[in-house]
Amino acid sequence: MDKAPNVTRNNGYARGSPSTPTSRVLLPVGELSSSQGAETVAQALARYEGGDIILTRVVAVPEQTPLELPDRMLRPHREALCESVDSLSDSGVDTSVKRVIRVGHRPPRIVAHTAADHDATTIVTRSPDTRPSLVPLRRSWPEWLQANTSSRLVVTHGAGELDHVSSILVAVAGGPHSGATVETARALAVDHDAWIDLLHIVKPDASDERQAQARQYLEESQQRLQGFDRHDTWLLEADDVVDAIAEQSAYYDVTALGGPRSGRLRRSIFGSTTSDVETSAESAVLTVWSEDTTP
Known part of the structure; x- marks a missing residue:
């Protein structure tokens, strides 16, 4: 010692x-x-x-x-x-x-x-x-x-102690913390030989422009996993982002997402996807903040 x-x-x-x-x-x-x-x-x-x-x-x-x-x-x-x-x-x-x-x-x-x-x-x-x-x-x-x-x-x-991590759900968006979130999940996946699913959610009636933006978010996140083959991307249609992530979290050992972007006043009035997922997810949750502004 x-x-x-x-x-x-x-x-x-x-x-x-x-x-x-x-x-x-x-x-x-x-x-x-x-x-x-x-x-x-x-x-x-x-x-x-x-x-x-x-x-x-x-x-x-x-x-x-x-x-x-x-x-x-x-x-x-x-x-x-x-x-x-x-x-x-x-x-x-x-x-x-x-x-x-x-x-x-x-x-x-x-x-x-x-x-x-x-x-x-x-x-x-x-x-x-x-x-x-x-x-x-x-x-x-x-x-x-x-x-x-x-x-x-x-x-x-959350209650998960991350003893055995075999699967990680990463909710990605266009925010400044998405890149650091993906990289953190990658480090954990490499250490545990785990699988990563990159998830982005759009509403069922999303426009073509919004669908294209969603695919771009997934592609940019996927680029951060180059050389790491145990991953897939998932574009999910759902009316409520928080409910969708919380529901899917039950099938993963870890759910990772970026820290909130909106100000405290806006979050206190309209709520926060990140905060709501932290309290409703059925797996351990990692919230990641970074000074890196690259999506």
């Missing part, structure tokens, strides 16, 4: 040493705890992209609490971090795992600072236990992270 993480401070946050591989996958544990599903995705991305995992113990303390925690308070977090590393090792992870403890006042900000300090290319975490339903216009912490970091963000939802 490698040595315990060194905890120092920088602008109110414990800081570790930056990693050097091209791909750096940040996996938070602790206040923004991971799940087995998040660990599975992080491992798949790190292996596929030839990078390492930055396993970060997030320690949030009250605003009035000094950040210079005594060793007796840090010791349980070091032990918990060691257990997390052991869990990754037991699951067969064969990539480099860097351990970091970060102390701050707000978990999302701690993760954002860690991602910036370590040039994380991807952040993988589970969905929050609660949503800010009482304040509809308030961003959830995944949305806050997406807006305040330059990393790809992958959030896992």
